[in-house]
Amino acid sequence: MKIAVLTKAIPKVDSLKINSSETWIDDSNVKFVMNEHDTYALEEALLIKEELDNNSEVVAITMGAQKSSNQIISEALAKGADRGIIIENDTKITDPLVFAKIFSEQIREEKFDLIFCGLASYDLGSGQTSVLIGEILGMTTATFAIGTKIESSHIKVKKELESGYSQWIRMSLPASISIQSGLNNPRYPSLKGIMSAKSKEVKVKTIDSNFSEMQGFTKFFVPKNEKQTEYIEGDVEDVSNKIIDILKNELKLIA
Amino acid sequence: MILVVLENQRGKIHSFSREAVVAGQIFAKKYDEELCILCLGENVEVLKEEASEFESDKLLVAEHELISQYTSDGFSKALSEIIAQESPRFTIMGHTYIARDFLPRVSVKQDLPFIGDLTSVSFEDEKTIFCKQVFNAKFLTNIEMDPSIEKAILSFQSAAFDKDKIIKGSPKNIIDVKLNLKDSDVRITSEEAFKESDSDVDLSSANFIVSVGRGIESEDNIPMMEKFVENVGADLGSSRPVVDMGIMPKSRLVGSSGFTVSPDLYLAVGLSGAIQHVVAMKGSKKIMGINTDRDAPIFEIADYAVVGDLFEIIPELTKKLSDS
Numbered sequence A: 001m002k003i004a005v006l007t008k009a010i011p012k013v014d015s016l017k018i019n020s021s022e023t024w025i026d027d028s029n030v031k032f033v034m035n036e037h038d039t040y041a042l043e044e045a046l047l048i049k050e051e052l053d054n055n056s057e058v059v060a061i062t063m064g065a066q067k068s069s070n071q072i073i074s075e076a077l078a079k080g081a082d083r084g085i086i087i088e089n090d091t092k093i094t095d096p097l098v099f100a101k102i103f104s105e106q107i108r109e110e111k112f113d114l115i116f117c118g119l120a121s122y123d124l125g126s127g128q129t130s131v132l133i134g135e136i137l138g139m140t141t142a143t144f145a146i147g148t149k150i151e152s153s154h155i156k157v158k159k160e161l162e163s164g165y166s167q168w169i170r171m172s173l174p175a176s177i178s179i180q181s182g183l184n185n186p187r188y189p190s191l192k193g194i195m196s197a198k199s200k201e202v203k204v205k206t207i208d209s210n211f212s213e214m215q216g217f218t219k220f221f222v223p224k225n226e227k228q229t230e231y232i233e234g235d236v237e238d239v240s241n242k243i244i245d246i247l248k249n250e251l252k253l254i255a
Numbered sequence B: 001m002i003l004v005v006l007e008n009q010r011g012k013i014h015s016f017s018r019e020a021v022v023a024g025q026i027f028a029k030k031y032d033e034e035l036c037i038l039c040l041g042e043n044v045e046v047l048k049e050e051a052s053e054f055e056s057d058k059l060l061v062a063e064h065e066l067i068s069q070y071t072s073d074g075f076s077k078a079l080s081e082i083i084a085q086e087s088p089r090f091t092i093m094g095h096t097y098i099a100r101d102f103l104p105r106v107s108v109k110q111d112l113p114f115i116g117d118l119t120s121v122s123f124e125d126e127k128t129i130f131c132k133q134v135f136n137a138k139f140l141t142n143i144e145m146d147p148s149i150e151k152a153i154l155s156f157q158s159a160a161f162d163k164d165k166i167i168k169g170s171p172k173n174i175i176d177v178k179l180n181l182k183d184s185d186v187r188i189t190s191e192e193a194f195k196e197s198d199s200d201v202d203l204s205s206a207n208f209i210v211s212v213g214r215g216i217e218s219e220d221n222i223p224m225m226e227k228f229v230e231n232v233g234a235d236l237g238s239s240r241p242v243v244d245m246g247i248m249p250k251s252r253l254v255g256s257s258g259f260t261v262s263p264d265l266y267l268a269v270g271l272s273g274a275i276q277h278v279v280a281m282k283g284s285k286k287i288m289g290i291n292t293d294r295d296a297p298i299f300e301i302a303d304y305a306v307v308g309d310l311f312e313i314i315p316e317l318t319k320k321l322s323d324s
């Protein structure tokens, strides 16, 4: 089983600011981490490999700027991925279809049996990538996976549906699947893993950055508050008194 | 033409679909296009009955044994065929789990942009400007189509359009669509949907809910919250990450993947207020947030915005309440 895990470096969010051209966040000095949903996708791939215990291979793949890409691919290798592919690209792509087309052509020749992605990325959050790539490469697709089971030439996927429902589906391989958070416990890299990562193969690919987008982000802004909101701030003592006053006298929720 | 795709949700029309019809009616008017409503595959009879009460130019009914149950293979192939035939300017759906599951495939098949997860749209002169949340609802971004592109697939988040503004009436025409699906098009089989019940509580009927978000940090801080809710007589709810970390059971999850609630007071503690959470609690009579971040999205929908550290405020509240 040849499994690709597609992952993305995400600016670590704490106090993010919009950049001066208002088209993205100011990421000049931020740290990058692996997109959280992708950590579950990687773990699921590693678990499948361990269970099959044959000639399975897990390949971690990302597209993005060199430095942050190196960082997250090293992390994936340290956790147990067998090799990595970095598709170097410094241009911001906000059209999911363009992104997926470029990505697909870079990995087509690998002929993966399975492609796992996180459900969505924290930054763009389009949630389309795994489905687009699956369709482009002629694979079956599924989203919101909360469980997987390999059955020779098929995979069974437990999907999360809306309002607390779940459903098992069975699909033929090759398949591209987006992984929902919480289905496993992503591992930490071991010291041995970190050491051995250094000797693992990382292929670096470059792309032609001449592409035209059909849709794109044009302006970032902070959401406006449309409701009458009463702000309560100050020292803990005052704030607490005020909250109790609201619960007691305004809303009559406590006696 | 503007094409609105209705969706079946366990035997009923999906509530997002009604909002999509409102979107369709507005787009049809703005662009001076025909409005066409599509009942696709699953449970078409129910959808057709619903759609017969909405004003539209055309009602398309697409039935086929290969799409009588939803699969992304069948639905993407079927919708793609219909788009190829009808050539709609915009194809519109609610941003549901199913839309997320198969619309990207239609986007590839028809080489159309899928502009998804939209919270609003505005029409300015020649331009149509879409809006979507990014960075987990921290910011919004405008999205525009390249001027050379005329057609697109759109999906709207809940509440982007008011479902009560639907223009009632009836379709001028009802047309059965012939689909050319082959057995080999569908490579996916589905089992029955089921509910994993580990329910110790029914949040949907609670009148005071205190929900914890990732700000709670660890399981060790839950007793502090339990003491607080006991003192105020509330039920404890939670956001998704807290459930994923195994800190709270799924029966406490509020959000699009959990329960929908509408208590008299919803108190969100250390919880940012991402759309998938907010859709399921914004119907609460009053909303209060406790958050260190003055710009947290939860404050946008809150009646009371408490700016502060939960680890200071919650113990202080508990202390004051148990003293009195």
Ligand SMILES: Cc1cc2nc3c(=O)[nH]c(=O)nc-3n(C[C@H](O)[C@H](O)[C@H](O)COP(=O)(O)OP(=O)(O)OC[C@H]3O[C@@H](n4cnc5c(N)ncnc54)[C@H](O)[C@@H]3O)c2cc1C
Residues within 6 Å of the ligand: A119, A120, B136, B212, B213, B214, B215, B216, B238, B239, B240, B241, B242, B253, B254, B255, B256, B257, B258, B269, B270, B271, B272, B273, B274, B275, B276, B277, B290, B291, B292, B293, B296, B308, B309, B310, B311
């Ligand atoms: C398809 C899909 C379905 C989803 N379904 C759901 C769902 O059903 N329910 C759901 O909740 N989410 C759901 N999500 C996830 C959702 O997008 C958000 O990621 C999630 O709601 C964020 O949870 P949070 O607010 O607890 O965490 P965060 O966004 O990390 O927010 C933590 C908040 O705590 C504040 N904070 C930190 N420390 C303190 C402190 N000491 N005192 C006070 N405040 C503090 C921070 O300022 C921040 O605002 C879904 C996502 C997707 C893509």
